[in-house]
Amino acid sequence: xxxxxxxxxxxxxxxxxxxxxxxxxxxxxxxxxxxxxxxxxxxxxxxxxxxxxxxxxxxxxxxxxxxxxxxxxxxxxxxxxxxxxxxxxxxxxxxxxxxxxxxxxxxxxxxxxxxxxxxxxxxxxxxxxxxxxxxxxxxxxxxxxxxxxxxxxxxxxxxxxxxxxxxxxxxxxxxxxxxxxxxxxxxxxxxxxxxxxxxxxxxxxxxxxxxxxxxxxxxxxxxxxxxxxxxxxxxxxxxxxxxxxxxxxxxxxxxxxxxxxxxxxxxxxxxxxxxxxxxxxxxxxxxxxxxxxxxxxxxxxxxxxxxxxxx
Numbered sequence: 001x002x003x004x005x006x007x008x009x010x011x012x013x014x015x016x017x018x019x020x021x022x023x024x025x026x027x028x029x030x031x032x033x034x035x036x037x038x039x040x041x042x043x044x045x046x047x048x049x050x051x052x053x054x055x056x057x058x059x060x061x062x063x064x065x066x067x068x069x070x071x072x073x074x075x076x077x078x079x080x081x082x083x084x085x086x087x088x089x090x091x092x093x094x095x096x097x098x099x100x101x102x103x104x105x106x107x108x109x110x111x112x113x114x115x116x117x118x119x120x121x122x123x124x125x126x127x128x129x130x131x132x133x134x135x136x137x138x139x140x141x142x143x144x145x146x147x148x149x150x151x152x153x154x155x156x157x158x159x160x161x162x163x164x165x166x167x168x169x170x171x172x173x174x175x176x177x178x179x180x181x182x183x184x185x186x187x188x189x190x191x192x193x194x195x196x197x198x199x200x201x202x203x204x205x206x207x208x209x210x211x212x213x214x215x216x217x218x219x220x221x222x223x224x225x226x227x228x229x230x231x232x233x234x235x236x237x238x239x240x241x242x243x244x245x246x247x248x249x250x251x252x253x254x255x256x257x258x259x260x261x262x263x264x265x266x267x268x269x270x271x272x273x274x275x276x277x278x279x280x281x282x283x284x285x286x287x288x289x290x291x292x293x294x295x296x297x298x299x300x301x302x303x304x305x306x307x308x309x310x311x
């Protein structure tokens with residue numbers, strides 16, 4: 001997997017009229033703590049259907065564990081990241097859709113009353129829908145949508161749109177039955193936007209030097225409170241995240257440039273080449289020279305963590 005240069009992901013959806021797409025994530029031979037979904041956010045909604053293994057997804061700082069056959073719903077604009085919980089394979093499918101997919105219903109008063117509040121973010125679907133009365137049936141609709149998006153038979157766009165609209169309709173109906181207090185809630189992480197700006201800057205300039213104190217001042221927080229919130233939001237400590245960004249940039253430079261290891265170490269903020277090599281092997285799982293010999297993008301290299309300290 002490749003971490004983006006910017007925290008905001010400009011997810012490409014092929015068709016403007018039918019903005020929905022399927023992404024298959026297959027992470028082989030991961031260890032507990034390995035990243036299976038890099039930290040990012042986008043304006044689209046996302047539905048994760050777990051296929052194999054177990055993972056924890058941090059969505060706006062709140063962790064949600066999920067295993068095979070479970071579903072995770074990610075609202076548009078939410079920061080999210082995923083880590084493996086056990087050794088083995090972690091496989092999941094993502095249906096990414098823009099709310100404009102349902103524009104054909106925009107003049108329907110029932111749609112406007114029931115569905116639109118969720119599409120506009122005034123109400124929130126449960127991140128893990130677990131209603132036993134509807135889960136089995138709704139899962140069938142999601143599976144049928146995945147099959148259509150994979151095979152793309154003639155008219156698949158209409159089938160997918162209908163299945164997803166039906167799925168969201170019954171979720172919204174369940175929310176109305178439970179009452180507004182169950183679904184309309186304040187944001188769990190109210191300082192999300194300032195953290196987005198900080199992390200975007202870190203990912204854009206991985207060689208830039210940052211201390212915990214400097215990052216805390218950037219957000220007008222105390223170092224202790226900053227560290228706690230950062231770990232809640234990303235699932236990693238601040239130092240860990242800095243190292244992940246630097247080592248992924250180093251991997252890219254090793255694969256795509258003719259720079260020496262010493263030059264790359266300096267570019268990503270590691271003045272000592274020996275320290276850089278140890279850090280690279282720790283996070284990427286191989287030495288810089290092995291990466292260069294391998295050649296081409298190492299799409300399935302995991303980011304193994306062994307407990308950085310913030311000192």
